[in-house]
Amino acid sequence: MADTMTMRVTRYEPDLDHEPRTQDFSIPLRDNWVVLDGLNYIKDQLDGTLSYRWSCRMGICGSCGMMVDDEPVLTCATFLVDYAPGPIRVEPLANFPVVRDLVVDISDFIERLPRVSPWLVRHEDEPVDDGEYLQTPGELAEYEQYSMCINCMLCYSACPVYGLDPGFIGPAAIALAQRYNLDSRDQGAADRLDVLIHPDGLWGCTFVGECTTACPKDVDPAGAIQRYKLTAAIETLKSYVEGPS
Amino acid sequence: MPHRSAEPLAWLAFSAGGVLAAVFAPVVLFLAGLALPLGWISADHAHLDDVLSHLLTRIVLLGICVAALFHFAHRFRYTLYDGLQLARYGTVITAGCYGLAMLGSAAAAAVLLLNR
Structure with a gap:
């Protein structure tokens, strides 16, 4: 199995973008990594401007819901290996207005x-x-x-x-x-x-x-x-x- | 006091129709479509005729038909509303769907109760 995976993330910066666009990132594909780990890797290592909500990492806070390959899921409970070899698409929750990137107006x-x-x-x-x-x-x-x-x-x-x-x-x-x-x-x-x-x-x-x-x-x-x-x-x-x- | 609208009544008919159709339609289809024609069960024709001629049987059949028709009306109305996104024609759709169910019910009543 490849040791990297492409994560296709929806980006939207209201001051710059007329409409949402996608951006591809190459992230490590590890057995124990969930989608949220991939997003944190992007934020920490590749692009610090990526915005998304998360808190507990353990399916209790309810903050990290996003669309992954068109399904609404908690990104802390969705494993990357289930979407290998990718690319895996990560979008903001459907049916809500987008504030920025993956953050929706609730x-x-x-x-x-x-x-x-x-x-x-x-x-x-x-x-x-x-x-x-x-x-x-x-x-x-x-x-x-x-x-x-x-x-x-x-x-x-x-x-x-x-x-x-x-x-x-x-x-x-x-x-x-x-x-x-x-x-x-x-x-x-x-x-x-x-x-x-x-x-x-x-x-x-x-x-x-x-x-x-x-x-x-x-x-x-x-x-x-x-x-x-x-x-x-x-x-x-x-x-x-x-x-x- | 709850807000009065026809929606709860339409839903009750929809719900009853769904349950009755799910419970009885497979039984009737199995008996009349498979078991009898394939000879798995044998039934005396005169006896069957007696059962079907009984007023109670006809009333039960009418109940199943009417409930199933109103189930259809409710389901089809929302299929048009949401599936085809025609909710702006709500009044016409509502009248058409439940009107069809009423016409079908009248036809079922005519067949089952008058045609004896």
């Missing part, structure tokens, strides 16, 4: 997350003397899978509906809403329903399923959305039967 995502109140909502707090809000293992299992989301936005990048209709609230936001809806300590399900039953909410999803394919933490946003659609549809039917409240 303000749209940051703005819509809090709309679904992704935290424990309590309308009445128990007295402190009553102790903790205890949960059984079964109650934990209800939402645990959805709590693994690291906000890496790969699902937004993979979602064709988000790409076509930027108003769609998106997979991670809905999965996070479910994470709290299904938590026995939470009382905010009705508030979240009001947000998600909006035309830009839940019903934009056409169950393409790419979000679940892309998710590096096995959250299964597509499953969460379909499950929540049933809840939302039943609540809507109830509102027809019960009349305006």
Whole structure:
């Protein structure tokens, strides 16, 4: 196997470039190197102006998501040898505006997350003397899978509906809403329903399923959305039967 | 109160149609398309005729047809919206897709309930 590989990186400097361009770099091809190692090699040894986001190197911070050969992936968890002999293409996350090189503008995502109140909502707090809000293992299992989301936005990048209709609230936001809806300590399900039953909410999803394919933490946003659609549809039917409240 | 729109109802019909079609269509195709013509199972014609003539059988078949048609309508509507990116003609597409499903349902009802 060759000991080098070509990494074809998208470059964009808003002051200089009218549109993104690509630049080829020759990087060492090592068995234990991930795409992020290749980018760090370029930054340290070849071109210090290359811009990209990363932090933890271990699939927890959710910062290093990029398109590698047209697939949204965490570059810290994607091995170079799987793309040998190359060239391997590294581009900024699809469906987001590019700020510079591989850095995307995530303000749209940051703005819509809090709309679904992704935290424990309590309308009445128990007295402190009553102790903790205890949960059984079964109650934990209800939402645990959805709590693994690291906000890496790969699902937004993979979602064709988000790409076509930027108003769609998106997979991670809905999965996070479910994470709290299904938590026995939470009382905010009705508030979240009001947000998600909006035309830009839940019903934009056409169950393409790419979000679940892309998710590096096995959250299964597509499953969460379909499950929540049933809840939302039943609540809507109830509102027809019960009349305006 | 949840925002009222027809979308949840369309999705419920879509969902029910998908489940019913996935569960029953392979069974019907296997029985009528393979097992009976190839003689893997033998069925008395008069008995089959009795089963198919029963009102309950016809109502169940009608339910499967109607749900599957509304499944088609919903899926095709979004195929036109997103696949062909025709969402700007939303009203016409919606009316056309669900209108076809309603016409198909009426035809299925006519065949199954009136033609006895």
